Amino acid sequence: MEYQITIEGGATFSVAAEEDTLLRGALRAGVALPHECSVGGCGACRFDVVDGPMESIWPEAPGLSERDRKRGKHLACQSRPLGDCTIRVRCDEAYRPAIRPERWPAELLARRALTHDMSEFTFQVPATAEFRPGQYALLYPPHTPGARAYSMANLPNGDGIWKFVIRRVPGGTGSNALFDQVRIGQRVTLDGPYGHAYLRDGTARDIVCIAGGSGLAPMLSVARGALARANPGRIHFFYGARTQADLGATAALEELAEDERLALSVVLSAPEATPAWRGPTGFVHAELERVLAQSLDRFDFYFAGPPPMIEAVQELLMHKHQVPFGQIHFDRFV
Structure with missing residues (x-):
């Protein structure tokens, strides 16, 4: 099943009913929806619901101020459509995904300590690792609500290898789950690539x-x-x-x-x-x-x-x- 999302005065696109957020569905459809962190922190993906059922996954996300909440604003990365919807948002070509993100099961191949609180995690997916240098992916650690964003340290490759340098954050449920609960050979969901700070072509500087x-x-x-x-x-x-x-x-x-x-x-x-x-x-x-x-x-x-x-x-x-x-x-x- 798919839901039809209409941007007021603009395009219409489809989002799979099982998609976890409006933002991820929009980017998979190639829509230039503004965003940055993708995990509720920055507020770059604010939008208005004009019509239709929209569920808020994390109403207390720090990306929305109290003023935003009073004005009825939503975060696309923390909202899930429950049916056909019309939204109000200003798209920007700068945010059109360079590579449309996909979701994969990722097997942990290796974990190597770099410092007392940082390790390199190596995952493999059953497909080409396609991303631009500088982009990030979303990992879904076990027993942890929502996704966590981590940047790749390696280059795109045909072997399906995605490497991340992850810091263990005191009290951080996501990073601690990756360090303590994901064993070599286990799988987590990897969703990506995302991000705009990727290496640009065509400059002599x-x-x-x-x-x-x-x-x-x-x-x-x-x-x-x-x-x-x-x-x-x-x-x-x-x-x-x-x-x-x-x-x-x-x-x-x-x-x-x-x-x-x-x-x-x-x-x-x-x-x-x-x-x-x-x-x-x-x-x-x-x-x-x-x-x-x-x-x-x-x-x-x-x-x-x-x-x-x-x-x-x-x-x-x-x-x-x-x-x-x-x-x-x-x-x-x-």
């Missing part, structure tokens, strides 16, 4: 990748994708961590830095006294500005990490240095 914490995963994918190109452009990679205990995650970066086209800078914001740290300290965006100096508009920027880092990088690029928005690529996870 050098690339800057900025990563903080588990934001390392999509930036690894972007850097790997850029190095796989035939053009001789350079990649400037900035990774921000807290202490020396987080440096285990940099092994993959150091391998990439063996290619002379990639320049690596690792910054610690709160280094411990021992072992001695002789590299740069402070915030990663400040180190970026120090190293690259002026004329930041000559680069394409990709970045991922905790919200304070994202906001600081946005402020630096968009307001202080007025880098054109078309050269700035990131996904919000709140």
Whole structure:
């Protein structure tokens, strides 16, 4: 069974009755519905219900403010149609999916510790792993309500391999379920790809990748994708961590830095006294500005990490240095 969804003044598309959210159904239909995090945090997928039955999966999702709720707003990533509906939303071609997402059973092949709280998870699906470097997928951990968004660290491939760098969040039901309940050989549902911060083609500008914490995963994918190109452009990679205990995650970066086209800078914001740290300290965006100096508009920027880092990088690029928005690529996870 399918439901017909009509955008007021626009297109009509079909959503399978078993689809978990309006947003996922719209993207599978190739509709350019605005969105970012896909898990209820950012509020980018707000819309109005004009007519028809619509179920709210998570009424308390932080992506809606109290003002939004009073105005009857909904989040497409937290709403499920229960019949034919008419909605009001302004579509944007920038959000049309580069690759239409699909849902697969994913078998956990390996889990490898990188730091005290981050591990690399390797899953395999029974199909080609088709995504753009920098995108993310949704995983559905067992005994956990809803999906969790994690970015791929590897490149698309014909073997169906999807690799994620996942941080164990204290009290986080999703990440703890993946660490503690999913055994090697077990399957979870993988839904993807999603995201707009993917590596763009057709630009001659050098690339800057900025990563903080588990934001390392999509930036690894972007850097790997850029190095796989035939053009001789350079990649400037900035990774921000807290202490020396987080440096285990940099092994993959150091391998990439063996290619002379990639320049690596690792910054610690709160280094411990021992072992001695002789590299740069402070915030990663400040180190970026120090190293690259002026004329930041000559680069394409990709970045991922905790919200304070994202906001600081946005402020630096968009307001202080007025880098054109078309050269700035990131996904919000709140």
